[in-house]
Amino acid sequence: MTTFEDITYNLADGIVRIAVNRPDRLNAYRNQTADELREAIVLAEAEGTARAVLMTGEGRAFGSGYDLSTVRPDEVPALDDVLERHFNPLVRAMRQCRLPIVAAVNGPCAGAAVGIALAADIVLANRSSYFYEPFVGIALVPDAGNTLFLSRILGRIRASGMMLLGDRISAEKALQWGLLWEVVDDAELESAATAVCTKLAQLDPEALAGTKRLIAAAADFATEEQLDLERDLQGEAGRSPAMKAKIAAFFAKRKG
Template sequence: MAGLVQVEREGDICRITLNRPEVMNALNRALRRELTAALLEGHGARVIVLTGAGRGFCSGQDLSDASGLDAAGFEAVLNGEYVPMIRAITEAPVPVIAAVNGVAAGAGANLALACDLVIAAESAVFIQAFTRIGLIPDAGGTSFLPRRVGLQRAMGAALLAEPVPARQAADWGMIWEAVPDERLAEVVAARAAKLAAGPTGAYAALKQALRGAFDQSLEAQLAVEARLQGICGQSEDFREGVAAFQEKRAPRFTGR
């Protein structure tokens, strides 16, 4: 029987597929644990692509898996299972692409927004569905959403719990781009290939700098840039990039 998460390695690209299509890839405990393990395994690649099997990306928490939890139980699940899963994305030393092939709702929407680059099919929708059942956004949603779209749009999306179509999400800056459904696989493959051939060390430093920027003063951020640039400037990829520029050829980055 196929696992709840399918992992395929194609050269330097690790493709992770949520595999509960019969429930729109709803997140139960087993899936969350398998996904976290797969994401950590993907840290050894040069790019990770995360998508869903079937008609949807991820419909969020499997409510049948959360019934009967008391307050301590909710906290335990979020801290023990959701936090490691989200950190496995945000702290990955390589770019993580979300290929959103359909509905991304609740924690599923925020799983996508945790990724570095979100590419969605035009038919996809993003729904902060939490208030429909008397909850608040979790899985990092209260951090990712206002940072991407601003407070007013984040409030509207969370309070009203209405679907945000992929095109609107792209216009808002919630995601990178929305593409015709039939071109999603092609576009994601091209983006992944480009990133996999890029300067992996610089990508890791870039992620660290940008993800921490909202919590820093300008002075502190300038210091972060100087420190990380110093590290990147000693890399083989920097030397190769300069040589390629001077020789008017495409660089051949190795990630070192």
């Protein structure tokens, strides 16, 4: 039986529930987290009785982005390698999975977590949640599919404002902009997402898989090229003096 450290995995009534389980870090992703999420998606697809996947975060956050504490203060992070080996394979696995994936966004959803949430097929959020693109503020560029999904869902102007300015986007605004299927009260998120998964689980799996494939063919064109471009430009940004200064400031703040 597969065991995980950074996530929880449970299959019941045809629904695979996968949740990032690092609540003390607001579910910040380290490389292992992305690897385990990808492995869980592959495992879910192989389950004979699985019909839908619910992805969320344990505690009070969906995900606070990449865990910078995993980078040493004196290290020049090879973020292009991180994307190539860990995060891009996760995004690809989600988009290529035959099972419909429902993301239940609870609380903060920042950085890479935004791209991972939007790689799902249906996205719900609770009212206290928000979406946040911190990349430029720490001398980086958006990654994990963010530039792909946000630009196609929001259009160039709103996507530019969200990613360049780094303002927090409330769940209600995200709904208005078309990032979300539904916003529900905080206490109702899990049940609402489960209800969507239950409905999907009762539908013909081949029809669901075929529909998902058709949507991907229409909406996911040039995905590989965009993920590769994010990887390359993030690698350059990660080696810049500005990023090195931001990492030093991050650790200085933690010590203070």
